[in-house]
Amino acid sequence: MPPIVQRVVEYALQAGDIALSWLLSPAAWSQFALIILSYLLAVYLTKRLRPKIEKLLTPAEDNQSILSKIRRFTLMFTPLLLPLLAFALTSAGEQVTRSIFGSGAMIAFGKRVFLFLAVRAFARDMLTDPFLRLLGKVVLIPVGAFYALGLLDPVAAKLEATVVPLGNLSFNLLWLLKFIVIAGVIFWFGRWSNDQSSTFIKKQEEMRPATRQLAEKTAEIAIFGVAFLILMNIMGVPLTSLAVLTGALGVGIGFGLQKIASNFISGIILLLEGQATVGDYVELDGGEAGTIVKMTARAAILETYDGKWIVVPNEDFIVTRVVNYSDSGSANRYEAAFSVSYDTDINLVPGIIDAAVSKLDFVLQDPDGPDCELRGFGDSGIDFAVEFWVNGIDDGRNKYTSHVLFAVWNALKEAGIEIPYPHRVVEIKGQFPSG
Incomplete structure (x- = not known):
């Protein structure tokens, strides 16, 4: 048989011997019974305790105090109640079996299984962030499964023995896995801290908007800078080894990233x-x-x-x-142009228009009220324009100017002043053609 088949057969024979020894051992039967009893008792206690715990920890919806936030956070751990109770009861049963039979391998296995169930519940029901949920699914749950089966140490040793060469550098797969997990957790915590600091800074309304923006960027740089230094320190990477990378980055900035x-x-x-x-x-x-x-x-x-x-x-x-145009809410001046007929007494126009525009609630009197000015003598009429100040921006000459032109039109109509339309004089030289 091929070597791999021989190894599988050997493992199968060993597993069969262990199973047979457990079936014929009173200690194994008692440990298995304690595992079942611990689980059933944990189910009973969970059904009795969980509603009371949830009622005790659930605050009013409108209560946003620090104590209420702590209670809501603690409430998130209720899915762990069943597996942790089973784990605790099994641990107590392990002490009993070891004192009576001198062994507890099977009940220790059951204890590890309950701990794995707690890990799975934590990753599945408690982690709401997409990144942390992915990390729990691909890393935390497999690690818990290997621990429950007693294979964590052999797998870790195998990963540590697998070295990946990378030029003058080399690292093992276990170090790489730890680096990915620790880096992910640290930078997730950095992102969370940055969101909290940003929310806090935005609430400081006494600060100028530009100052708030600068404070947010400074806090972001500081938080992720500290996260990077902590990661390097935890993984044992000396900062002096980053000098080459820093130099290469400087060259890149000088050329491609300027x-x-x-x-x-x-x-x-x-x-x-x-x-x-x-x-x-x-x-x-x-x-x-x-x-x-x-x-x-x-x-x-x-x-x-x-x-x-x-x-x-x-x-x-x-x-x-x-x-x-804004400068954080300063006033802006606009104008609305219009024309009147040449038959109009133009001396009356400024007073009529200034009074009409002043009645509009969005028109300011400070720094200056409406000002109607004569702009010129056009082909079809006399050209005027009224200048006015408002708080904000005229939306493409539609937000404020439109209302002002309505007011101008109504005021001129009430005063009996004609708004002209284009006139053209056609001169025909000679006689009209006959017949």
């Missing part, structure tokens, strides 16, 4: 100076215009009035001319 570095530094300058921040309506020389809805390390995202998003590199805010 635009990214430039945009990153430009973003920091924007946050420090606060000349353009989230909520401002800006217009760039390139024609891009919109409200800044987000500022990242590489670019600012503008939202136009028709709902489109424009990604503008941070560098464009530094090297080109930028018109900021």
Whole structure:
């Protein structure tokens, strides 16, 4: 027979001998009975205790105190009640069997199985984050299964003995697996910490928007920087060995990543100076215009009035001319043009229009009230324009100017002033053709 078949047969014979010895051993039967009894007792206790525990730990929905949050967090562990009770009862039974029979291999196996069930419940029912759930599915549950079967040490030894050469560096598969798991957990915790700090900073309304943005970016860099240093320290990687990588990264920035570095530094300058921040309506020389809805390390995202998003590199805010219409809520001046007939007494027009526009609730009197000005004498009528100040941005001349033009039209109609339409004079030289 092939060697692998011979090994399988040997393992099968060994398993058969162990099973036969357990079947003929009073100690094995008693341990198996204790395992079944522990599980049934755990099921009974869980049915009695779980409703009381859930009632005790469930706070009112509108209660957001620290104690309530702790109670809600503790409530998440109720799926572990059954396997942990079975594990505890089996552990007590193991002490009894070892004191009577001097052995407890079978009940120890049952205890490991209950612990595996607890691990599976933790990974399946408690982990809600997609990344942590994936980590529990592909790493935590297999490790628990190997531990329950008593194969964890042999598998770990096999992984440690498998060395992967990588140039002048080499590492074993066990180290790689540990690195992936620890790195994933540390950077997930870093992301969670960054979300919490970002939420806290956004609530500080007394800070300027640009200062809040800068504080968020600083906290993000600090959190992930510390996470990287902790990971290197845990895995035993000396930071001096990263000098070559840092040098290569510097060369890459100097050649291929200079635009990214430039945009990153430009973003920091924007946050420090606060000349353009989230909520401002800006217009760039390139024609891009919109409200800044987000500022990242590489670019600012503008939202136009028709709902489109424009990604503008941070560098464009530094090297080109930028018109900021908002400046965090400052007033803006607009004008609405109109014409009146040449038969009109133009001396009456400014008073009529200024009074009508002043009645609009969105028109400001500070820094200046409505101002109707004569602009010129057109082909069909006399051209006027009324200037007015508002808080905010005119949505493509539709948000405020439209209301102002309605007010102008109604005011002129009430005063009996005609709004002209184009007139053309046609001169025909000579006589009309006959017949």
